Amino acid sequence: MSAYSVSRRALLGAGAGMTAASLLGLRPAAAQQKDIRVFWWGSQERADRTNRAVDAFKKANSGIDAKTEFAGWSDYWPRLATRVAGRNAPDLIQMDYRYMFEYARRGAIVPLDQYLGSALKIEGFDKANLESCSVDGKLFGINLGVNSSCAVYDTAAWEAAGVEPLTFGTSWDEFSAKCAAFAKGNKRRRFYATMDASGHEPAFELWLVQHGKVLYTEAGQLGFDEKDAAGWFKLWADMRKSGGCVPADVQALDKSTLDTSTLTLGYAATAFPHSNQFVGLQQLNKAKLAITAVPVTAGGKPGQYLKPSQMWSVTSDSKSPDIAVKLANYSVVDPEGSKILGVERGVPASAAVRDLLSPTLDEVSRSVVDYIGKLGPYTAKLPPSPPKGAGEVFTVLERVSQEVGFGVSPEEGGKKFVTEAVSILKRG
Amino acid sequence: MATYAAEVAVSKRPAKAGRIGRFFFAGNGAGYMFLAPWLIGFLGLTLGPALASLYLSFTDYDLLQAPKFVGMDNYVRMATGDAKFAAAMKVTFLYVILSVPFKLMFALALAMAFNRGIKGLPFYRAVFYLPSLLGGSVAIAVLWRQLFAADGLINSILGVFGIDGPSWISNPNYSLYTLVVLSVWQFGSPMIIFLAGLRQIPQDMYEAANMDGASKARQFFRITLPLLTPVIFFNFVIQTIDAFKAFTPSFIISAGTGGPINSTLFYTLYLYQEAFGFFRMGYASALAWVLVLIIAVFTTFSFLSARYWVHYDE
Amino acid sequence: MNDAAHAAPPGDTPERSILHSVLIHSVLIAVSFVMLYPLLWMVSGSVRPADDMFGGQTSLIPSQVTLQAYKSGWFGLQVSFGTFFLNSLAISVLATIGNVLAASVTAFAFARLEFVGKSFWFALMLGTLMLPYHVTLIPQYVLFLKLDWVNTWLPLVVPKYFAVDAFFIFLMVQFFRGLPRELDEAAMMDGCSAWRIYWKIVLPLSLPVLATAAIFSFIWTWEDFFGPLIYLGDIHTYTVQIGLRSLIDSSGTSDWGALFAMSVLSLIPIFLIFLFFQRLLIEGIATTGMKR
Incomplete structure (x- = not known):
């Protein structure tokens, strides 16, 4: 409970800032200064846990009121954008790694460095962790869960095909050979060893880093060329040919959601999601799933990196940013708050919280925590932040990978992708 | 838009209506009294936001910061360097051309079937309306996959005949057609409106035609079709406007991507991606006003042509 | 008058009629099944366990039947679906009354009255059908925010009393134009006001x-979800559609069983409304036909 007294003092200290904010505020007395609004995306379970944590927070801090709202991922962003455009954004919002750059660079969320060490007691997070929540050197997010790419596979299916599944340190070439062997041993109709990850940006980025390249340079330019992209497309074109990965029209069913994953749909025995999605995937799959690292490049560099699955950010519309920060702090480092949230948003960034939670975890959640723990040797440092337009480049990769899948040559695909990506980055 | 004016004026028989107006309604007072609720709503609620979006179409507006005026830039970009815009145009026109006639024919055929004395008529009507009740439900994404994915029902049926069908819904050569099927499947609203129109045709006209020994086909072309033209016209105009503006089917089924390979990239879905996905509300607004222009041209031609084929029983 | 009154036209012999009706019914039943297959799958999806939902289940028969999804759907969110149903019902009833009243008044003006600028307003009215709502969303949000209507039902209901949906005006104009004009003229001769007509x-x-x-x-x-999505923040004011969408989070875990279960339930009220009004529609039209 000591965390409270400290943050309460910090709250008093921030009082001056609060008055200034209320002078600038558009809303008259109707809105009390101790009211905040909290908004996140997620499932019912997340809503349930977060509401309980907010209630506990209110109980521990009398006089503070917090109203909560949540929506599914695809409804969250238009709803948030409308509120931001109307200068009526909630105080504390859940942020995504990619969107953080858009919102921070446009001034919709505020830097949190001033709270570090006072209201925000996240010194326990390691440095890489804070970096991954920063834009241009300033902290804009409070990590809600550590995340990384991973490989998830159906153990029984690999066994039935008589092939040893991939594991930590399996190379792309080995993986490719395994998938081809899977195709030979497999008996199920329309069933393949793996999804086609050629249009999946995290996998492509990871592969580039293994080859000593990056997706984007520090200067915000493309960090790879046509040949690199063509090499990536060819890797998957060959797997398509060998019957190792799903055909293009099956892969196109995958909308980067768990329910449309070719693994869930019963077409593939392996998928490459984010590690925080493992629990959700297991819920939708009858088969027992296992989690391991994405393949490596033989003789290459480590390519995976840890990034936040989601963060808390404070909006510039907030008239009580200190209360918002206090609530965020409560949910990620306070023993009471973080215990209520559990690992539902990903592996907690605080080692103390991880230790606190570890006895309470079920087998599936524990395997995710273990996975992140074992990832050390396979991780590189955080790549440079994505420039404006990166979101659009992402969609181009997906589209061009489909064009290659439906018949364009990998070389032509590589050329197309690079040309379009460059012109998008130029436009910004 | 002045052409509507011409059409409305002509079809209203101005001389007669004008006389009525002058003698009995004491000028414009009654007209504007009845128009008042709409007029207040239009001026107070609709016009402002519409004009705002027209202004935004000349700006660079990223939703999070104040808009910056950029003149014609957005329109120039659309006309010169936007491959996705062209793709969206193509998809949308194809969708309009395919879905509207099929949906209307289907709706008309079933409305006619349901207009005749079959037992259990209310039951069938309800059953055939049910799909339309689903509207834009998120469940449709899953249901359509159950039908049109690689291992969906359609391929199971084809499999019986030894045909190994593609994954219709996710193959760029066929995906748009699955959306056309969805549109035709939800034919309930035009069906109800057709039904209302059919019911308005006096039965004695058919009796007289039967007496004269006119064939069923002749009755259809001589009585049903002409008397139904105002309703056909309404359904045609409304369905076409709706098809141009179609958003939800692709938003739900392609999860907002318009994929695979932009094959289901409806114009409004592209607009939505630009506005909320890539933070270009200015450009999205310009896209919207170009769509308004296209629909307005189409509607104007429809109203002009109506003079030649729509019969109002006035 | 009911459907039976529109019996098969004279000239059909009884035998032909029976054969005919058997044929028609078999075709209709077959088509009905095709039409309903996705809906039947939805019902079957609502009683399946979560891990039996995907992975290529074309069969309508679930591997095992559970009503769990109805429970987890109804009570899964912090507010029960009962509240959402009541909210949707209230909003829909209020909106329907507004739409029918306001649109019929406006359509009457366009179809039966003469006034300066009529064609101009008619063209503008149709024009409002053409603008995609995504680009007016934000200006409209700002407008309603200024009116302090955000987080209430007002943005979803009040505009309907001002006939903002031109579809209904256009629909009614087309039908009002079909009514015999002699009726108005006779009434006007008797000195009836426009309001009485x-x-x-x-x-x-x-x-x-x-x-x-x-x-x-x-x-x-x-069925509308975009309006409620933008204007309703407090879960106590949510409509059924927003409740349904809250069950699905495409980035993580979703309760698909609950989605199907609640989707099935959400169809029941609108289906009943349809059944009720279609009687009115059919009987009403028959009456009109007779008066001609």
């Missing part, structure tokens, strides 16, 4: 189109 002659004769408008208005308001 609207209320005593046009409305009673237009029961079918009013029923049609009521059906569409209710169903479309019930």
